[in-house]
Amino acid sequence: MPTPTIKVDAISKSFGAFKVLDGLSMQVMPGEKLALIGPSGSGKTTILRILMTLEKIDGGHIEVDGEQLYHMERNGQLLPANERHLAKMRQKIGMVFQLFNLFPHKCVMDNVTLAPMLTKGVARAAAEKRAMELLDMVGLADKAKAMPAQLSGGQKQRVAIARALALSPKIMLFDEVTSALDPELVEEVLNVMRKLAAETDMTMLLVTHEMGFAHDFADRVLFFDRGRIVEEGKPDEIFRHPKQERTQSFLKKIIAAGHRI
Amino acid sequence: MPTPTIKVDAISKSFGAFKVLDGLSMQVMPGEKLALIGPSGSGKTTILRILMTLEKIDGGHIEVDGEQLYHMERNGQLLPANERHLAKMRQKIGMVFQLFNLFPHKCVMDNVTLAPMLTKGVARAAAEKRAMELLDMVGLADKAKAMPAQLSGGQKQRVAIARALALSPKIMLFDEVTSALDPELVEEVLNVMRKLAAETDMTMLLVTHEMGFAHDFADRVLFFDRGRIVEEGKPDEIFRHPKQERTQSFLKKIIAAGHRI
């Protein structure tokens, strides 16, 4: 069995007195596409943010690609990671946010080339060549010179995906990337993600309320509730034959609200 | 044939150079439940806001309950309506907003009783009695003393519905009342609206992206595109056998995006 790309081991995380993650463990294998579903507030976003090092953990361990994420080994001892170690580990991980978080003062091209040029010292010409390939892939080659404010939500999100890909991460994290979009614009983003899933062997973690897409896209689905994984399995198992009562009632409500699975 | 409750006659409305409504006409019969669907920016919200007198019209006429909305008859002449006339006409109409728009500094009870007490001079005791009935109806009798910030989105929206009902309008306007809610909370609001549709003979206009709900709820569906009504008919006709190409492509995209109809 190959090393898991991500190995989360009994991590916990609280905000003040509120325990968001409670001894959570999970593993993600190389190239796996994972969907994280569950009710609001169950900790789905939090685990992605922890993997992206946007939040600290209170306890437990995380390995990415066989290396400790929040700890460094020095002379056989595990020390808390310093900023240099974190920066090194972050190279393996990219993230796309619900609200895109494009840099509003930079054009599309600069949004995509900024990080490779600054963090990897890629020359401008090379960075722009790669950026054009990526923009082409997300169908926005003609918007390279546009400012983010001139784009629709769906276009912004596709730029955000290109920007994350520009650093060639091994792992991509997607947090409800379509939930801020008009329904008509959702499809164009999902199409890009389908293409990505089909064409690359990146490991992908996806938080979503689009059960239909989660079903088609994921190799495995994790159902979260109150900071724990209540149930996991193949999409068909989870969506058609959920075992846990909590999962059943959640899916029932979602269906009643008019969503297709 | 009875007088239509709402009669919209060739109205037009522009924002700057952009024509949002373009010679739109429609009629709504007493007690009818109408669903307005269509792509983003097609003018659905705008027509509701015009009926609520939140926007002015540039041309055309609107009759509510047989009376002119934006005009007054004086000595056989049609004059632009003054504030007094508008206030009189507004008594017939209530509206529920996408973002609830509760008054955050007043408790639930005060939100509901404020308008009846101020605009109709209802005594506090009577207003509170009626408010309790309404809160009971929307399932929130126990939250009367809560502040809006302490409520979930679905609860807020139900308070907003009770608040609008407190003025006993003949017509209720709903603008995407569930689209700001977490999927799990959508159902509780739709339930209240189903109950309302079943129990009262109010005329109801509903803008929504929840095609499934529109299908079950409406007597008639209007499909908007670019400020015009492209197609209208019974829900089954529109959703199962749309005649216009524009309607077909719109519904296809919505379904592809994972919504059930």
Added chain:
Amino acid sequence: MDWDWDFVRQIMPVLLQGVKITILATVLGSILAAIVGLGIALARRSSNRLVSLGVGWFAEFIRGTPLLVQLYFIFYVLPDIGILLPPLVAGVIGLGLHYGTYTAEVYRAGIDNVPRGQWEAAKACNLSGRHTWTHIILPQAIPPMIPALANYFIAMFKETPLLSAITVLELMNQAKSVANTYYRYIEPITLVGAFFLVISLCSVMLLRWLEHRYGRIER
């Protein structure tokens, strides 16, 4: 007491002399305030509690006491510990320090107003701290600050008459001096008012333009 246009003509050159000093003091004071403000804002973000709290209280103290008294202090008390400043320099330092505590708030708000998502996106792009500041945060934080900074510039301009307390011959002092020489008060003081009004109205227009130009970043 009647208005005397001949007198106005006669005193105009002297008053203009005062205007020059007033503007000089304002410009130098503003530059200092912009720098001091940034220093305070950064010091208050410092992870060293001693620095952030110390600077914080110092700034609060400066902000809570009148500039007039501070000017007296700088000019008349500091020499006792060997710091002897020329009047204009003392005035500029007083203005710069006092208004620096205000601009510090502007810097702070400007930086805080950059959405958290931008910091996070920068991290997700693996940018270093320095790159995040120079390429992402400051370019977004500074343009919206410009109107607020300009506002303090105007406020400072109107407080320059205080410098007369430390013998700077700015506009108000010139006017008083003229008035005391000829025992006519209405003309010089009214002219000072008119100068202030004209310059403020012009700067209000400039401000509107700045707000329009830099006020918000489209997202």
Added chain:
Amino acid sequence: ADDSKLEKLKSQGFARLAIANEPPYTAVAADGKVSGAAPDVAREIFKRLGVADVVASISEYGAMIPGLQAGRFDVVTAGLFMKPERCAAVVYSEPVLCDAEALLVKKGNPKGFKSYEDIAKDTSATVGAPGGGTEEKLALNAGVPRDRVIVVPDGQSGLKMVQDGRIDAYSLPVLSINDLLKKASDPNLEVIAPVVGAPVYCDGAAFKKGDEALRDAYDVELAKMKKSGEFAKIIEPYGFSAAAAMSTTREKLCTAK
């Protein structure tokens, strides 16, 4: 109708005085009580005129004449020396307090000032004086350029500026400077008095134009006090010379060139 002002003061029971924050013309005791040569004389005269009390408020020099003109004060007794321009702006009583000009300099008078002309000649020298005061005008008339005459807000500031070397000399009437120096008791300072070529000046009580009747009544009482010696009794403890005040007249001072 001319006496109406005095009648008004009598009936309200007090007169409003503008005084300067400048010992020994004015002194404020630790309990806040105002005394000093100028207000003491005024208090006595008003008492004789039938006005029971005086209410003194300390004012900036620059604010005195406008305050008088605006009807804020009934009289200014603050060491405002009589000079032709001032005589045109207000109406003065007969002379009350007289004093010559002095210069406060560093010990040993390093620049050797004897007169305002000496200051004018030394192109690096600066002199401080109260804004709008007699000294400022004397210095300007002596040819000291505007930018070397520093307007100093008050005596204490002037003293401090000489101590700190900001100005080379500070000019005030002799008695004021002596008082300042006494309080500072700084052995490194020295007073040059009187300034050569500067006239002896006298102040008088200054009234608003139109209040000539009141002024005349004031003069009558003042003259009586001068004659009886009570005047000397009041002002001499403060260091002023009654003889000086009696040796000259308003007319002389107001028409001096």
Added chain:
Amino acid sequence: MTQWPGYFGLILQGALVTIELTLMGSVLALIMAFLAGMGRLSRFFVVRAIATTYIEFFRGTSIFVQLFWAYFVLPFAGLSLTPLQAGVLALGLNVGAYGAEVVRGAILSVGREQYEACTALNLGRWQGMRHVILPQALLVMLPTFGNNAIELLKATSVVSLISLADLTFQAQVVRSQTGSTLTPFLSAMVIYFSLALIISWGVRTLERRMARGLDGVRV
């Protein structure tokens, strides 16, 4: 040798005058701020024009000039004010003009959707203002009003120009009577700062009171 206790008493008397000025000035400023701030949002052009003129005039000219006018020029127009009245008038009108912009900004900061909810509930213009908009706007205004009150406190130091025996003025008197510079000015600064702290503490307490249960409203 110097009778310090007595002179501190004088300084405290000055502090009382400063407090009195600050309180009365704040009341006047508050009234003017609401009148002019809401006036600028009026439907009637004339009301808007008057409010705008007032605001621009008093923000445009310096407080020194306004004080001088109130004290020395108004009497020529037959309106003779005591120094305290003139001080309160100038300070109140001046700070009121700044406050008016705060009131206006706060009213505008209440989201459009709140106005629309009022219309949809058929509340009249004034009813909506009184019951829905102002209560929310008040909370937004409060912190800035606190700052304005501190500005007013500091501005009282300039009334020494019109011979009002406030804190700064008494410090000056004590300085020239005792020959000591450091002690009176340092005491004055400490007193000013304490008063400023009291104001900001008061405002914060009030704010916390009003914000209870109101997480939805921007504070």
